[in-house]
Structures are given as structure tokens and as C-alpha cells.
Amino acid sequence: MPAEIAPPMTAPLLDVRDLCVSFPSRGRMIPIVEHVSFTLGERDILGLVGESGSGKSVTAMALMGLIDSPGVQITGSALFRGQELVGMPQKQLRRLRGREIAMIFQDPMTAFTPVYTIGWQIDEQIRAHERLSRKQARARTVELLAEMGVPDPARTADRYPHQLSGGLRQRAMIAMALSCNPSLLIADEPTTALDVTVQAQILDLIRSLRSTYGSSVLLITHDMGVVAETCDTTLVLYSGRVAETGPTEVLFAHPGHPYTAALLASIPPLDGPRPHRLPAIAGAPPAPLERPAGCAFAPRCTYVHDTCLPAPPPPLVPTGYDPLAAPQDDATAQVSAAAPSTQPVQFAACVLPAEGTPLPPRLTYSELSAGDEADATGFPPSSFAAGEPH
Amino acid sequence: MTTSATFSATSAPSSASARPLLEVRDVRKTYHLPRGQTLKAVDGISLSVMPGEVLGLVGESGCGKSTLGRCLLRLTDVSSGQILFEGQDITHLSERALRPVRQRMQMVFQDSYASLNPRRRIGDLLAEPLKVHPGPDGRKRSRATIAARLHELMDLVSLPAAALDRYAHEFSGGQRQRINIARALALSPRLVVADEPVSALDVSVQAQIVNLFADLQARLGLTYVFVAHDLAVVRQISTRVAVMYLGAVVELGETDAVLHRPAHPYSAALTAAVPRPVVGAIRAAPLGGDIPSPVARPAGCRFHTRCPFVQGRCRAEEPALRRIGPSHSVACHFPLAEG
Known part of the structure; x- marks a missing residue:
């Protein structure tokens, strides 16, 4: 299945192939992440x-070499600038982490130690990787904090984490992550703990990093709104497996996997008409050991049929969406400009495209306003049932 | 019923x-x-x-x-x-x-x-x-x-x-x-x-x-x-929504009136800041700054430190929640919408 994803023109910054992570429990291995493959180009989000x-955080932790659970099994490959991260000795990893690959976490309160000032901690990170005096390091810290939009950066550097608001702490954390100019920033739910007006500020900041710092960002989130607003490419994980991947604008306009479509449909809209009922997905994601032999989403899928059920799970195949064939709006026109060949850009782990019955495009808000409420969700009516209790 | x-x-x-x-x-x-x-x-x-x-x-x-x-x-x-x-x-x-x-x-x-x-x-x-x-x-x-x-x-x-x-x-x-x-x-x-x-x-x-x-x-x-x-x-x-900021209701009204025709600048900023799951949705520039600590609430209008439309009166005088429509109230000296 990885071979089907066309190789890009230049070597990507990060090339993950067939990454699998399993944890031992009661004498058996529990597959948490199965065959995850993706590439991340320079300055891409x-x-x-x-x-x-779904395994999104475990994927990131595996890339960072931060899983040290006894007996854990990590297979596959993750090439960062040609260096293999999977199985890299800790000593070598330590040189990479912080300097080349940095990470920001969801909870900036627990990621900082409470007993040192913010500035001390950022200084330490800089001095761990670069030969700078304390004074030079602090000057750099203050400069970084200022660039992250922290008001009065010199005074803020002398404050302890608990003295800062959540938004300021997250800015300080991003400053620390960027202190050594990493080429890859892994952000694990960076805005989930923040209020929505502060989240908007931090997302703007993250988006600006690629131009100011030339960083690529791997953004982990559960919020489809955050993805739509921030990411160039989107990878949808379901129960430890890749359900779908493609350019964000294509994936949101033409979801190729029923899970992506159902997930998008189940988000209550803030604009346009208010649906009478939300098209909820019945049930809940399966536990790793209860994953079906075939498609993991099959038990909850409205399109489920015989070919979905037998093992192995359906491979990632091109969805058949051709940006050149259907340039309808600005978003898709941009895609066609970016990919002038008819090379497939969107892949889904679903049997529907191969069977010649791809999903219909998702309706936009303006289209929603035009139609009546019953059709307003772009999802088959059978999914309107309250769903099995879960 | x-x-x-x-x-x-x-x-x-x-x-x-x-x-x-x-x-x-x-x-x-x-x-x-x-x-x-x-x-x-x-x-x-x-x-x-x-x-x-x-x-x-x-x-x-x-x-x-x-x-x-x-x-x-x-x-x-x-x-x-x-x-x-x-x-x-x-x-x-x-x-x-x-x-x-x-x-x-x-x-x-x-x-x-x-x-x-x-x-x-x-x-x-x-x-x-x-x-x-x-x-x-x-x-x-x-x-x-x-x-x-x-x-x-x-x-x-x-x-x-x-x-x-x-x-x-x-x-x-x-x-x-x-x-x-x-x-x-x-x-x-x-x-x-x-x-x-x-x-x-x-x-x-x-x-x-x-x-x-x-x-x-x-x-x-x-x-x-x-x-x-x-x-x-x-x-x-x-059915109705009350938008709160620092301990007070700043706007109260029918749900879609408050969310789609907000009268208070804070309601407007809050609604605008929510990322929509649609590509190409253009978001207004986010509100600056953080929510002030409720211990040190700003004098005058409680929102004036972050309000993009702040004027002199907002710093001095606290606006009361007042009716601007049959079922729509707002606590702002200069509401964005009437009714």
C-alpha cells in the first residue's frame, strides 16, 4: 500500500512508511498504530x-523516540532528512530532539517544570544545543518570546509557569520549541486547552512559523475546524489506521472515506440552517483488540457491504477525485495549479472508490442554505437514526 | 409538551x-x-x-x-x-x-x-x-x-x-x-x-x-x-443564548440572533474565532490579549481592554444590560447591531 503513494519530486523532510506500534499487555501484543504512512514536505503543515x-499521539511519540514502555514494538520506517528515526539510539536521538525536531504539548502547565522560571527553562534548552553564555542565551530567549507575541518579554521570562495565563504559557512553550530553529515541529493538540479567542491567536502564530522560521509542522488535533483552518495536508486516522489522506481542501470538499464524511457531517454547524437532528455516527470506535478483520469503520458505516468485512483491511487507494476534471471553485483551482499532472492526490482506505461508487461531494454552507433542512447534511438519511447507544 | x-x-x-x-x-x-x-x-x-x-x-x-x-x-x-x-x-x-x-x-x-x-x-x-x-x-x-x-x-x-x-x-x-x-x-x-x-x-x-x-x-x-x-x-x-464575560452576561437573546447578528463586540469576536470545518472560510483577525484575571477585573466595561471598538466612555462607565429588541439585550455602550 505505501508503494501506491506516488513519490514526490524532492525527498520530503519526513517520510514515514508502514509505522506500527504495539504495546504488550497480558502476554499479547496490542496493535495501537497499524501501517501508518505519510510524508511531510519542507514548510508544510x-x-x-x-x-x-485513534493513535495520533502515539504516532508522534514514536517519531520522537519518546515511547519507552517495556516491550513496546515499533516497526516500519521514519526517515527524517534521510536518517532513520525508528530504532535510533537514544544518544543520537537526543542530539536531534530539541534542535532538529521539537515538540509542543497540549498542556503547557505540565510541560514546564513549576520550580524554575520560564526564561531559565528556555535558556537551558538553548544552552543544551548551542555554545552560548547565559547572557547570550537569555537575550535569545527574550527575543523569541517577543517574536511569539508575549508582551513585556524580559519580565515574562522571569516568571514561573503558574504566573502566566494559558495562552502565554503556550506561547512560551512554542518559543522554547523554536529556540534552536527546528526544521520539524510536532504540535500535539496545541490549542485544545485554550479558549477559543486565544486558540485563534495561537493558530495564526503556528501558521506564520513556516515563513518566519521555515519550519514544517505536524499538527495533531481532534478538531476538524482547526485542521481546515491550518493544515495543507490532512491525514485522518481511525482506530490506529489511516482512513484517508489528501490535500486539506480536497478532503474537506470531497471526503473519500465514509468516516471522514460522517465525522464532518456530525459537527454541528455554526452557520447556515440548523439541522433538526445531527447526523451522528452510531456506536463508538472499537478498542484495539476488538478491531474487525476488515475495515475498522465497517460496523458504524452507512455504506457497509460484504466486501468491507473480510481481512485484510482495505488498502489506501486513490479516491478517483481528479482536480483537473472538476475545477469548480477557487479551492480546487488552487489544487490543480499545485498538481498539474493527473497524479492522484487523495487516498482512502475504502473499497468504494475501487468499486466505482465514490462518495458524493460534501455540501458547503451556501449550498446548505439553498436546500431544505432534511437534505442539509449531505449524508444518507439512514444515518439520521439516533444510533446505537454508546 | x-x-x-x-x-x-x-x-x-x-x-x-x-x-x-x-x-x-x-x-x-x-x-x-x-x-x-x-x-x-x-x-x-x-x-x-x-x-x-x-x-x-x-x-x-x-x-x-x-x-x-x-x-x-x-x-x-x-x-x-x-x-x-x-x-x-x-x-x-x-x-x-x-x-x-x-x-x-x-x-x-x-x-x-x-x-x-x-x-x-x-x-x-x-x-x-x-x-x-x-x-x-x-x-x-x-x-x-x-x-x-x-x-x-x-x-x-x-x-x-x-x-x-x-x-x-x-x-x-x-x-x-x-x-x-x-x-x-x-x-x-x-x-x-x-x-x-x-x-x-x-x-x-x-x-x-x-x-x-x-x-x-x-x-x-x-x-x-x-x-x-x-x-x-x-x-x-x-432556544436562547447568554454570552458571559468575566462574571457578567454581556449579551442575551435568541440563539441565531446572538450568533449571527451579535450586538456585543465580544459575542462577535467569540463567534468569529471558532474555526469552521470548511476550507477557505476567512476568519477575522483574532482578538488580542488574554482574558483579564477575574480578581483584577477592568474598571468601566469589563471587555474594554480587548475590545477593538473601545472608546473613552467604555473605560469610565460600566454599561448595563439593556434591551435592544423584543428578546435581545446587550451590555455595550456602542452595540454593533440594534435588535
């Missing part, structure tokens, strides 16, 4: 999106 | 439908902190909730929406002001006098796991309120009545009856929230205050629970106060 338990 | 016989036991006479079910008059909740500081978590709020309506309380963390929600049910005592439920002043009722009232007002919390005792079976947890409170005839409920009610409740929230014999950890987050809802409904309340009931759930499960809240409301004629930070969820369920 890739969104890794999924619900809790 | 299509209320079945089982659930009509506590419903009030129809004349009450013209009067608010819940009235809040200038309620304040002040916490006294060390060094003489005071935190005004709820700073003079007045509003009323009509029977059968859903009032959404929205705002960012620290705006006092949860504190207000708890004050409504007397889970937190107010510092001053009045709370009237079914016309009765419950602000200073003793715990004992409050007990019969409590049957008709219930709460659903955010953390579905922490709300359920992990060492007791679901059936026991749900039976507890039915054992504590007397039945509609004023007598203790019989074992058979309770058992029948438990099955009704499971049916109401679409869980199998077998769930009654299991423990909280055996359920997923969405199922646990169904159990919490079932427990809140055990005594057929008229008012349910739900504090962030879906924010800990995954999107795909969240939609199920939002639908369940809507179904139950229609089926049982319930009244909700729905506290949440997620504007989209609040919009889906609410």
Missing part, C-alpha cells in the same frame, strides 16, 4: 486528525 | 407556563481570597428561563458560567441576589426545605466518569434518588416501582437493561454520559442544568448525546440550562 484512541 | 403519564407526576399546572420556571435576580457570588482579594465569579446576573426552553450559557474559561449553573441549583450558595424556582424563592431555603424542590431540578456534569461511583452497580446508583425521595403519593417507593422505573430510564437513554448490573468502568464515555442523564431524569425533574455535558466526548459520540438531549427535551417537556464553551453545540440545542 500536515494535520494528523482523529478521535481519542 | 407531550408528556406521558409516568413523567407528568411533577409537571406544574398549565397556568405556570406563562411564568418563568427559573428567575435569577441580581445574583452575585464572591470568593474571598488571601490578602484581602476578592474574586467576583458571578457579578450581578439577572435572567429568567421559561418552561420548555433551552438557555445556553456560553463564555470562555473563568467567565463564571459553571459557577452560575451551580448557583441555580443551590449547589453553591450565592453571596447576594435571589433565585426563584417555580415562583418560590429558594435562595435561603434550608437543606431540608430544599429537598422536595431538588427533585424537580437536576444536574449533569462534564466528567461522566467522576460523576459515577466506580464501586457501585449502575442500577444501585440510579435507584438511589428513587429511594431517598418519596414517590408522588408521598410514600416510599416500592422495590417493584423502582425496578420498573430503572428499566424505563434505560429505555429513555437507549441503553440495554443489562447495563444496570454493570459498573461505570465497563462503559464508554458516551454511554456513561447516558447513564448520568438517566440518573438526572430519575425523579422526573422539570429543570436540568447541564455543565459542559459533551465537551469530554469525541465528535462522533458528541452528536449522539446532543441529539439525546434534544429528544428528551421534546419528549418530556424539559427545560435546560446548557452550559458549554462550544458555540456550535450550544447553537444546536439552545
Whole structure:
């Protein structure tokens, strides 16, 4: 299945192939992440999106070499600028982490130690990787904090984490992550703990990093709104497997996997008409050991039929969406400009495209306003049932 | 209101439908902190909730929406002001006098796991309120009545009856929230205050629970106060919305009027800041700065430090919540919209 994803023209910054992570429990291995493959180009923002338990954080932790659970099995390959991250010795990893690959976490309160000032902690990170005096390091810290939009950066540097608001702490954390100019920033739910007006500020900041710092960002989130607003490419994970991947504008306009379509449909809209009922997805994602042999989404899928059920799970195949064939609006026109060949850009782990019955495009808000409420969701009516209790 | 016989036991006479079910008059909740500081978590709020309506309380963390929600049910005592439920002043009722009232007002919390005792079976947890409170005839409920009610409740929230014999950890987050809802409904309340009931759930499960809240409301004629930070969820369920900022209601009105034609600059900024799951949606420049600490609330208009339209008067004079339309009020000297 990875071979089907066309190789890009230049070597990507990060090339993950067939990454699998399993944890031992009661004498058996539990597959948490199965065969995840993706590439991240220079200055790209890739969104890794999924619900809790979909394996998005475990994927990031595996890339960073931060999983040290006894007996854990990590297979596959993750090439960062040609260096293999999977199985890299800790000593070598330590030189990479912080300097080349940095990470920001959801909870900036627990990611900082409470007993040192913010400035001390950022200084330390800089001095761990670069030969700078304390004074030079602090000057750099203050400069970084200022660039992150922290008001009065010199005074803020002398404050302890608990003295800062959530938004300021997250800015300080991003400053620390960027202190050594990493080429890859992994952001694990960076705005989930923040209020919505502050989230908007931090997302703007993250988007600006590629021009000011030349960083690529791997953004992990459960919020489809955050992905739509921030990411160039989107990878949808479901129950430890890749459900769908493609350019964000294509994926949101033409979801190729029924899970992506259903997930988007189940978000209550803030604009346009208010649906009488939300098209909820019945049930809940399966636990790793209860994953079906075939498609993991099959038990909850409205399109489920015989070919979905037998093992192995359907491979990632091109969805058949051709940006050149259907340039309808500005968003898709941009895609066709970016990919002038008819090379497929969107892939879904679903049997529907191969069977010649791809999903219909998702309706936009303006189209929603035009139609009546019953049709307003762009999803088959059978999914309107309250759903099995879960 | 299509209320079945089982659930009509506590419903009030129809004349009450013209009067608010819940009235809040200038309620304040002040916490006294060390060094003489005071935190005004709820700073003079007045509003009323009509029977059968859903009032959404929205705002960012620290705006006092949860504190207000708890004050409504007397889970937190107010510092001053009045709370009237079914016309009765419950602000200073003793715990004992409050007990019969409590049957008709219930709460659903955010953390579905922490709300359920992990060492007791679901059936026991749900039976507890039915054992504590007397039945509609004023007598203790019989074992058979309770058992029948438990099955009704499971049916109401679409869980199998077998769930009654299991423990909280055996359920997923969405199922646990169904159990919490079932427990809140055990005594057929008229008012349910739900504090962030879906924010800990995954999107795909969240939609199920939002639908369940809507179904139950229609089926049982319930009244909700729905506290949440997620504007989209609040919009889906609410008849009216109250936008809170630093302990006060800054705008109150019909849901879509507040969200689509906001009169307060804060409501406008809040709505604009929500990332839409649509590519190409253009978002306005975000609001600058952070929410000020509720301990050091700005003088004048509480929003003036972040308001893009701030003027001299805003720094000096606090705007009162005033009516700009038949059911639309705003606390702003220079509202963005009228009515």
C-alpha cells in the first residue's frame, strides 16, 4: 500500500512508511498504530486528525523516540532528512530532539517544570544545543518570546509557569520549541486547552512559523475546524489506521472515506440552517483488540457491504477525485495549479472508490442554505437514526 | 409538551407556563481570597428561563458560567441576589426545605466518569434518588416501582437493561454520559442544568448525546440550562443564548440572533474565532490579549481592554444590560447591531 503513494519530486523532510506500534499487555501484543504512512514536505503543515484512541499521539511519540514502555514494538520506517528515526539510539536521538525536531504539548502547565522560571527553562534548552553564555542565551530567549507575541518579554521570562495565563504559557512553550530553529515541529493538540479567542491567536502564530522560521509542522488535533483552518495536508486516522489522506481542501470538499464524511457531517454547524437532528455516527470506535478483520469503520458505516468485512483491511487507494476534471471553485483551482499532472492526490482506505461508487461531494454552507433542512447534511438519511447507544 | 403519564407526576399546572420556571435576580457570588482579594465569579446576573426552553450559557474559561449553573441549583450558595424556582424563592431555603424542590431540578456534569461511583452497580446508583425521595403519593417507593422505573430510564437513554448490573468502568464515555442523564431524569425533574455535558466526548459520540438531549427535551417537556464553551453545540440545542464575560452576561437573546447578528463586540469576536470545518472560510483577525484575571477585573466595561471598538466612555462607565429588541439585550455602550 505505501508503494501506491506516488513519490514526490524532492525527498520530503519526513517520510514515514508502514509505522506500527504495539504495546504488550497480558502476554499479547496490542496493535495501537497499524501501517501508518505519510510524508511531510519542507514548510508544510500536515494535520494528523482523529478521535481519542485513534493513535495520533502515539504516532508522534514514536517519531520522537519518546515511547519507552517495556516491550513496546515499533516497526516500519521514519526517515527524517534521510536518517532513520525508528530504532535510533537514544544518544543520537537526543542530539536531534530539541534542535532538529521539537515538540509542543497540549498542556503547557505540565510541560514546564513549576520550580524554575520560564526564561531559565528556555535558556537551558538553548544552552543544551548551542555554545552560548547565559547572557547570550537569555537575550535569545527574550527575543523569541517577543517574536511569539508575549508582551513585556524580559519580565515574562522571569516568571514561573503558574504566573502566566494559558495562552502565554503556550506561547512560551512554542518559543522554547523554536529556540534552536527546528526544521520539524510536532504540535500535539496545541490549542485544545485554550479558549477559543486565544486558540485563534495561537493558530495564526503556528501558521506564520513556516515563513518566519521555515519550519514544517505536524499538527495533531481532534478538531476538524482547526485542521481546515491550518493544515495543507490532512491525514485522518481511525482506530490506529489511516482512513484517508489528501490535500486539506480536497478532503474537506470531497471526503473519500465514509468516516471522514460522517465525522464532518456530525459537527454541528455554526452557520447556515440548523439541522433538526445531527447526523451522528452510531456506536463508538472499537478498542484495539476488538478491531474487525476488515475495515475498522465497517460496523458504524452507512455504506457497509460484504466486501468491507473480510481481512485484510482495505488498502489506501486513490479516491478517483481528479482536480483537473472538476475545477469548480477557487479551492480546487488552487489544487490543480499545485498538481498539474493527473497524479492522484487523495487516498482512502475504502473499497468504494475501487468499486466505482465514490462518495458524493460534501455540501458547503451556501449550498446548505439553498436546500431544505432534511437534505442539509449531505449524508444518507439512514444515518439520521439516533444510533446505537454508546 | 407531550408528556406521558409516568413523567407528568411533577409537571406544574398549565397556568405556570406563562411564568418563568427559573428567575435569577441580581445574583452575585464572591470568593474571598488571601490578602484581602476578592474574586467576583458571578457579578450581578439577572435572567429568567421559561418552561420548555433551552438557555445556553456560553463564555470562555473563568467567565463564571459553571459557577452560575451551580448557583441555580443551590449547589453553591450565592453571596447576594435571589433565585426563584417555580415562583418560590429558594435562595435561603434550608437543606431540608430544599429537598422536595431538588427533585424537580437536576444536574449533569462534564466528567461522566467522576460523576459515577466506580464501586457501585449502575442500577444501585440510579435507584438511589428513587429511594431517598418519596414517590408522588408521598410514600416510599416500592422495590417493584423502582425496578420498573430503572428499566424505563434505560429505555429513555437507549441503553440495554443489562447495563444496570454493570459498573461505570465497563462503559464508554458516551454511554456513561447516558447513564448520568438517566440518573438526572430519575425523579422526573422539570429543570436540568447541564455543565459542559459533551465537551469530554469525541465528535462522533458528541452528536449522539446532543441529539439525546434534544429528544428528551421534546419528549418530556424539559427545560435546560446548557452550559458549554462550544458555540456550535450550544447553537444546536439552545432556544436562547447568554454570552458571559468575566462574571457578567454581556449579551442575551435568541440563539441565531446572538450568533449571527451579535450586538456585543465580544459575542462577535467569540463567534468569529471558532474555526469552521470548511476550507477557505476567512476568519477575522483574532482578538488580542488574554482574558483579564477575574480578581483584577477592568474598571468601566469589563471587555474594554480587548475590545477593538473601545472608546473613552467604555473605560469610565460600566454599561448595563439593556434591551435592544423584543428578546435581545446587550451590555455595550456602542452595540454593533440594534435588535
